[in-house]
Amino acid sequence: MHRTIFPQAPIASPFHAASTAADVMADIRLDGKHAIVTGGYSGLGLEMVRSLARAGAQVTVPARDLARARQALDDEPNVIVDALDLADPASIDAFAGRCLAMRRPLHLLINSAGVMATPFARDPRGVEWQFAVNHLGHFRLTAALWPALLEAGDARVVSMSSRGHQLAPVDFDDVSFVRRPYDKWIAYGQSKTANALFAVGLDRRGRAAGVRAFSVHPGSVLGPLARHLTPEEIAAFGVHDADGGLVVAPERDLKTPAQGAATALWCATSPLLQGVGGLYCEDCNIARLAEDGETGRSGVRPWATDPVQAERLWALSEQLAGKFGARPLT
Known part of the structure; x- marks a missing residue:
């Protein structure tokens, strides 16, 4: 079952760019399953958590702001909130330790924060902030939760990448902008490429045990992620109409939160993806492989699916965040 190979190319999915979380989850039941969703108390993450919980899953939402998370999720009986700061390795290990102490399998891990x-900025290790939080934090979290994912025997890990990966590959010679000038968009693009490559490397390591991995471009959704952008930068994305209202045009990648959550949920639950992984997905389908030089259009750049680059990233990640699967992490 776990040896099926899909190329990085679209398949016959019944869903599309305008599909919503409710569309994708309409026929899915997850009773008895356990899911963890980082960033699950706002924006797309909140949509995912509600959808998974209403399908019967028990969902754990790790949060840096516990009060805010509890307020957002207090009407969801299948959801628990726990403390986690992805920028703090000790917090990651403590959260994972509490999860493992419960001795239950982990069927779904959605790395959405x-x-x-x-x-x-750099973290205490000297690693550029976006790379540290977006990639290394989730690398360490997934590593720490690895025993629970293996225990499930049929688990999926979904990492939130972005079309922003097209802005930059991982610069292995200067990942933390020590020698090159800092560019916030290049740094973001590098971190999103890392998210996609992580899925490639993780899937290679987990597939024999039934742990499959995917990366996702959710679409362009104006939300908490844009908090560091100026009004002029937001306007440049064309997300507002002449009256200041939000534009919803999924054919142009401008989506509602419910549409933006759909692809990650599809990757996490679709029977069509049973036994496959290591793929970058968008619009509730496997994305096409884009040509070099394409930016801002659909598809995944080759540098974000390259297994050689994935292994290079894996080695760097273990150097910076601890050996994968080691207990305890060091």
Whole structure:
């Protein structure tokens, strides 16, 4: 079952760019399943959590702001909130330790939290902030939860990438902008490429045990991720109409939160993807492989699906965040 191979090319999905979370989950039941969704108390993550919980899953939402998370989710009986700061390795290990102590399999891990176009900063290890939070935090979290994913025997890990990956590959010679000038969009693009490559590397390591991995472009959804952008930068994306209202045009990648959550949920639950993985998806389908030089259009750039680059990233990630699967992480 786990040896099926799909190329990086669209398949006959019944869903499309305008499909919503409700569309994707209409015939899905997850009773008895456990899911973890980072960033699950706002924006797209909140849509995902509600959809999974209403399909019967028990959902854990790790949150840096516990009060805000509890307020957002207090009407969801199948959801629990726990403390986690993806920028703090000790917090990651503590959260994972509490999860593992419950001795239950983890069937779905959706790595949805992230930052975008932040001012320049480095974490205490000296790693550029967007790469540290968007990629390394989730790398360490997935590693720490690995025993629970293996215990499920049929698990999926979905990492939130972005069409922003087209802005930049991972610069392995200067990932933290020590020698090159900092560019917030190049840094964001690098981190989103890392999210996609992580799915490639993780899927290679997990598929024999039934753990499959995907990366996702959710679409362009104006939400908390844009908090570091100026009004002029937001206007440049064309998300507002002449009256200041939000434009919904999924054919142009401008989506509602419910539409933006759909592809990650499709990757997490679709029977069409049983036994496959390591793929970058968008619009509730496997994305096409884009040509070099294409930017801002559909498709995934080759540098974000390259297994050689995925292994190079894996080695760097273990160097910076700890050896994958080691207990305890160091």
